[in-house]
Ligand SMILES: NC(=O)c1ccc[n+]([C@@H]2O[C@H](COP(=O)([O-])OP(=O)(O)OC[C@H]3O[C@@H](n4cnc5c(N)ncnc54)[C@H](O)[C@@H]3O)[C@@H](O)[C@H]2O)c1
């Protein structure tokens with residue numbers, strides 16, 4: 001299938017890929033994009049990566065990336081192919097791109113979409129690897145809807161059990177691309193698929209995206225359990241309760257999400273890896289272990305060193321929507337994670353709250 005697909009594209013104009021984001025995961029993904037841009041005729045060799053410029057040891061991070069071919073700040077273990085070019089100017093990074101990939105912490109995304117719009121190439125399509133949600137006066141707004149609305153293009157979603165630090169050493173993992181347009185889904189699969197990164201395709205963009213966003217709230221709950229030194233049975237219970245609420249949230253607010261999506265890498269597999277090896281878990285563990293003495297902001301700064309925590313913010317955004325709809329009581333787990341994170345509720349209420 002992929003071979004025929006490449007043949008079909010061989011005579012067409014080459015697809016030009018840009019990565020908007022250069023944090024921990026953005027860098028892990030651009031390694032694959034760089035490799036595949038070289039591997040497949042259909043892609044232009046050069047992959048530009050937008051870097052939010054900063055100084056590292058007195059030098060611009062872009063300069064270090066472009067000379068040493070490694071993002072020393074956000075993914076030091078993962079060398080980058082030299083055809084990945086770091087660009088500090090967002091419009092220049094996106095100029096002429098026909099495949100635009102967004103992978104930034106979700107709180108920074110909105111203004112970036114506006115900036116790239118006027119410079120994109122012909123027939124562009126987007127993919128979002130951003131985990132989070134937004135909201136307006138009517139309720140939830142998907143991150144991909146922000147992109148679709150602003151860019152007016154088809155937008156695929158990539159979410160999966162993909163802890164970036166593990167990807168940096170090419171340990172095998174899987175991911176899920178949710179697509180609406182099958183041709184674009186295949187094209188993005190070709191751009192990311194690698195022996196160490198098996199891409200599954202699912203015709204369910206909303207299910208894939210919400211799984212990726214909501215699992216970060218569950219990871220915070222799992223981290224609280226670890227900080228309180230609870231055992232595996234307790235964490236498994238929290239993961240199960242969290243998964244049920246993820247599914248209920250999806251089916252309450254959206255129609256047509258497939259049950260099978262929860263069994264893909266973006267569903268149960270991402271939930272497992274994030275609740276054992278992720279940053280959200282780690283920060284929530286530290287919060288619980290500090291006995292409420294440290295704030296999440298302090299912990300994010302101390303532990304993540306510039307990387308960004310998404311789960312607490314997502315818990316707040318989900319809570320905003322639930323409050324607006326008068327539905328907090330129907331989602332007691334999400335509500336409790338929010339109350340512990342933002343309203344000083346005792347951390348052990350993560351297990352004493354009646355969830356049934
Ligand atoms: N890290 C992972 O293992 C992982 C895995 C899967 C998905 N994700 C998701 O990928 C998305 C991106 O996460 P990440 O890990 O690549 O990033 P990260 O958490 O490492 O974030 C840091 C990035 O944000 C940039 N930044 C800081 N302040 C900024 C500002 N004011 N404006 C714009 N950019 C700014 C930094 O320069 C850096 O590139 C998130 O939604 C995350 O949930 C992460």
Ligand SMILES: O=P(O)(O)OC[C@H](O)CO
Pocket residue numbers: 131160161162163164219270273274277278279280281310
């Ligand atoms: O490190 P986290 O908690 O942001 O989670 C990492 C990824 O989302 C796992 O796929």
